[in-house]
Each structure stands twice: as structure tokens, then as C-alpha cells.
Amino acid sequence: MDDLGQGDPYAQVWLDKREHKFQTEARSGTSTPVWDRIFHYNVNGQSELHIKILDSDVFTDDEIGCAVVPLEEIYRSYYTDFWVKLPDHLGRSNGEIRLVLEFIPC
Numbered sequence: 001m002d003d004l005g006q007g008d009p010y011a012q013v014w015l016d017k018r019e020h021k022f023q024t025e026a027r028s029g030t031s032t033p034v035w036d037r038i039f040h041y042n043v044n045g046q047s048e049l050h051i052k053i054l055d056s057d058v059f060t061d062d063e064i065g066c067a068v069v070p071l072e073e074i075y076r077s078y079y080t081d082f083w084v085k086l087p088d089h090l091g092r093s094n095g096e097i098r099l100v101l102e103f104i105p106c
Contacts, residue, residue, distance in 0.1 A: 007055040009033045016046040026056040065094035074103045
């Protein structure tokens with residue numbers, strides 16, 4: 001983050017196994033990014049979706065917040081639209097991210 005409290009946030013998203021980690025592009029100079037991205041996964045019975053928000057920096061990227069989302073509800077309802085809190089590594093709130101998840105059985 002810069003001195004004005006603005007950052008260059010981006011998101012990483014993966015399932016239990018990190019084999020298919022997706023990453024958004026960084027949004028420059030904002031503390032309220034909008035990515036509006038669609039990621040497709042073959043969930044194959046995996047139980048959790050992992051989300052990490054980072055601030056892109058020249059030397060090292062700083063973690064803003066992260067969350068683990070259980071997938072059992074999406075397996076039952078096939079669709080869900082909700083907000084997830086993003087605590088930092090000390091448990092302090094660093095905002096929220098809106099997720100829309102859809103499960104399409106094969």
C-alpha cells in the first residue's frame with residue numbers, strides 16, 4: 001500500500017490442491033478493487049475454496065487477507081451469492097470479497 005492507503009490488489013484462488021491456482025490482474029491504486037472474473041474448476045469432491053488477496057509491490061507482495069470457503073453448501077444448493085470476510089494473519093478484518101459460486105454436476 002502506498003502512503004495514501006491505496007494499493008494494487010490482486011486475488012489468488014485455488015481448491016484444496018493447488019494444482020489449478022488462478023490469479024486476477026492487479027488493480028492499480030485502489031482499496032476497492034473489482035475483478036469480475038470467472039474461474040472454472042473440476043471440483044472432483046474437493047471440500048474448500050481458498051482465496052488470498054495480495055498487494056502487488058516491486059520487491060515483495062504483501063498479504064492483505066485470506067479466507068477458506070467450505071464447498072458443502074454449493075454442492076447442496078448448486079448456486080450461492082455471498083460475501084466473505086478477509087481477516088489478515090492476526091485475525092483483524094481487512095475487508096470482504098463477494099463471491100458467486102455455481103456447481104454444475106457432470
